[in-house]
Amino acid sequence: MPFRAPLSDLRFLLDHVVDFAQVSGTDRFADATPETVDAVLGEAGRLASEVIAPVNRAGDKVPARLENGIVRTSPGFAEAYAAMAEGGWVAIAAGTAHGGMGLPLTLASAVNDMFSGACLALQLNPLLTQGQIEALEHHADDRLKALYLPKLISGEWGGTMNLTEPQAGSDVGALRSKAEPNEDGSYAITGQKIYITWGDTDFQANTVHLVLARLPDGAPGTAGISLFLVPKFLPDAAGKPGLRNSLHVVSLEHKLGIHGSPTCVMQFDGAKGWLVGAPHKGMAAMFTMMNNARLGVGLQGVGVAEAAYQQAYDYAMTRQQGRTADPGSPTIIGHADVRRMLATMKAQVFSARAICLSCAVAIDMGTATDDPAWKARAAFLTPIAKAYGTDVGVAVASDGVQIHGGMGFIEETGAAQFLRDVRITPIYEGTNGIQAMDLVARKMMDNGEAAFRLLREIEMGAAAARTGLPDLAEDVWQAGETLREATEALLTQDMTDRFAGAVPYLRAFALVLGGHFHLKAALAEGANGPRSALARVAIRRLMPDHLGLLAQMRLGAGDLFALSAEDLAA
Numbered sequence: 001m002p003f004r005a006p007l008s009d010l011r012f013l014l015d016h017v018v019d020f021a022q023v024s025g026t027d028r029f030a031d032a033t034p035e036t037v038d039a040v041l042g043e044a045g046r047l048a049s050e051v052i053a054p055v056n057r058a059g060d061k062v063p064a065r066l067e068n069g070i071v072r073t074s075p076g077f078a079e080a081y082a083a084m085a086e087g088g089w090v091a092i093a094a095g096t097a098h099g100g101m102g103l104p105l106t107l108a109s110a111v112n113d114m115f116s117g118a119c120l121a122l123q124l125n126p127l128l129t130q131g132q133i134e135a136l137e138h139h140a141d142d143r144l145k146a147l148y149l150p151k152l153i154s155g156e157w158g159g160t161m162n163l164t165e166p167q168a169g170s171d172v173g174a175l176r177s178k179a180e181p182n183e184d185g186s187y188a189i190t191g192q193k194i195y196i197t198w199g200d201t202d203f204q205a206n207t208v209h210l211v212l213a214r215l216p217d218g219a220p221g222t223a224g225i226s227l228f229l230v231p232k233f234l235p236d237a238a239g240k241p242g243l244r245n246s247l248h249v250v251s252l253e254h255k256l257g258i259h260g261s262p263t264c265v266m267q268f269d270g271a272k273g274w275l276v277g278a279p280h281k282g283m284a285a286m287f288t289m290m291n292n293a294r295l296g297v298g299l300q301g302v303g304v305a306e307a308a309y310q311q312a313y314d315y316a317m318t319r320q321q322g323r324t325a326d327p328g329s330p331t332i333i334g335h336a337d338v339r340r341m342l343a344t345m346k347a348q349v350f351s352a353r354a355i356c357l358s359c360a361v362a363i364d365m366g367t368a369t370d371d372p373a374w375k376a377r378a379a380f381l382t383p384i385a386k387a388y389g390t391d392v393g394v395a396v397a398s399d400g401v402q403i404h405g406g407m408g409f410i411e412e413t414g415a416a417q418f419l420r421d422v423r424i425t426p427i428y429e430g431t432n433g434i435q436a437m438d439l440v441a442r443k444m445m446d447n448g449e450a451a452f453r454l455l456r457e458i459e460m461g462a463a464a465a466r467t468g469l470p471d472l473a474e475d476v477w478q479a480g481e482t483l484r485e486a487t488e489a490l491l492t493q494d495m496t497d498r499f500a501g502a503v504p505y506l507r508a509f510a511l512v513l514g515g516h517f518h519l520k521a522a523l524a525e526g527a528n529g530p531r532s533a534l535a536r537v538a539i540r541r542l543m544p545d546h547l548g549l550l551a552q553m554r555l556g557a558g559d560l561f562a563l564s565a566e567d568l569a570a
């Protein structure tokens with residue numbers, strides 16, 4: 001069966017779990033009425049299922065290719081992208097000042113979730129444009145905004161993000177690209193960038209690169225980096241693509257997955273660019289783009305997990321093998337182990353989606369109210385949303401292959417494509433290890449205040465569920481307490497110990513948050529409904545892993561460094 005947009009879960013989460021009503025209750029987002037939400041979700045869902053999902057297989061089988069220096073995209077991508085752009089879907093959260101709809105990021109996130117599930121390789125294109133729009137809205141001068149934002153928002157032009165260089169991956173501060181001032185106030189950008197997603201296309205009239213480079217007086221490390229806007233074609237007096245800039249695609253990478261997304265090596269040879277934000281403050285400006293993209297990448301994990309789950313479910317409903325334990329289910333869904341995998345996958349998708357949407361709600365509330373507490377929550381949830389969303393993407397896609405048995409390993413079912421495609425998501429936009437380090441270091445610089453606020457909310461949620469769902473409420477309350485104690489212990493650790501436990505800590509936090517959101521959903525629906533049954537799976541089967549993870553976190557780094565690099569020799 002084809003991809004079905006997960007409209008009922010999205011609506012339920014917005015209405016009953018992540019309190020979207022708070023967002024639409026603000027003056028800033030008063031236009032996001034229930035009617036608007038319904039219209040946005042319904043229409044985006046239709047586009048995802050009927051227009052975008054049908055090109056997903058072609059993107060895998062016929063990768064983007066470089067022909068005489070021009071990127072040729074996979075069959076059907078241009079048409080599917082045109083439908084997205086014509087429908088105004090590229091950047092629905094962009095501000096109204098330059099032609100955007102100014103809708104909440106939460107709604108844009110729901111759309112990104114559905115589009116990612118439909119075709120991850122293609123959805124990467126608007127995702128990066130969205131991040132670029134946000135960076136320009138916040139940091140560019142009025143001239144750049146007026147010239148570029150309308151074209152990016154309409155989707156006529158696309159945006160990219162150029163950080164990575166061969167010697168500068170996670171350590172962006174090691175970059176060598178240079179920017180020399182020109183006499184006319186622009187800059188000449190020189191250097192090579194690698195892994196640039198959608199570095200060129202044959203379906204957008206211009207590609208606008210945001211490039212990190214160092215000015216001649218830029219200090220070494222991240223403190224000396226500036227951000228530049230460097231278009232493929234220099235806009236002419238009428239703002240139309242004019243002269244070709246001195247940059248080109250050197251080659252495309254051959255990859256494990258997302259074959260339809262051209263991953264480019266980009267060469268800049270004195271290319272003309274303009275400064276975005278203040279000199280040497282490029283990292284702060286780029287972080288606007290990266291934070292937006294981090295939540296977006298978390299949702300990519302969720303979207304692909306949804307698609308992989310749907311396909312595994314369909315297969316389990318048709319494949320007959322052996323006598324099942326459930327007389328009503330003669331296919332493999334009647335086997336306890338297959339039922340376990342499906343229930344676990346569904347519970348994980350729900351948890352990860354709830355975490356990502358609650359992060360989006362916090363971002364919207366921060367925008368609408370300027371309240372530092374909302375901003376701190378958004379900052380705290382972003383690495384969790386990115387890392388947990390993408391880990392769930394990989395885990396669910398892998399179980400999806402497993403449910404197909406041998407057919408999962410055979411490419412024609414498409415189950416393997418989900419796993420290959422989603423495998424990049426824990427790596428790009430800052431690896432999940434880097435996300436976890438961000439959580440336990442930078443995001444704890446408030447002495448854990450944002451963490452403790454969330455933990456209070458988890459406890460209050462558990463207290464509210466005590467009458468309706470006493471056993472599950474008790475489990476979530478206890479888990480919240482354990483996590484609070486672990487957080488207090490983490491704050492006493494030195495950085496090496498914290499970093500050794502960062503990934504287990506992040507995951508434990510996500511599992512407990514997931515339990516909390518499932519409990520809320522079960523309570524809203526009423527005991528004995530399917531959401532309560534799913535909450536039981538999440539709380540009783542998934543959440544208990546937090547105990548082992550937090551025990552690992554408390555170990556610190558001592559046992560790891562007791563093994564020397566030589567001891568670890570292969």
Ligand SMILES: Cc1cc2nc3c(=O)[nH]c(=O)nc-3n(C[C@H](O)[C@H](O)[C@H](O)COP(=O)(O)OP(=O)(O)OC[C@H]3O[C@@H](n4cnc5c(N)ncnc54)[C@H](O)[C@@H]3O)c2cc1C
Pocket residue numbers: 161162163164168169170171194195196197198255263424427428429430431432433434
């Ligand atoms: C398909 C694809 C698309 C991409 N798209 C873009 C793009 O559009 N724009 C762009 O600029 N980049 C892009 N990237 C680059 C991507 O963001 C980097 O690959 C990623 O940030 C990791 O950098 P790296 O590959 O150099 O790995 P490394 O930084 O070398 O990391 C290797 C390993 O070491 C770990 N590690 C590194 N430093 C630390 C540390 N300080 N502490 C603990 N662990 C550490 C990492 O977690 C990882 O496990 C893309 C990459 C791919 C593969």
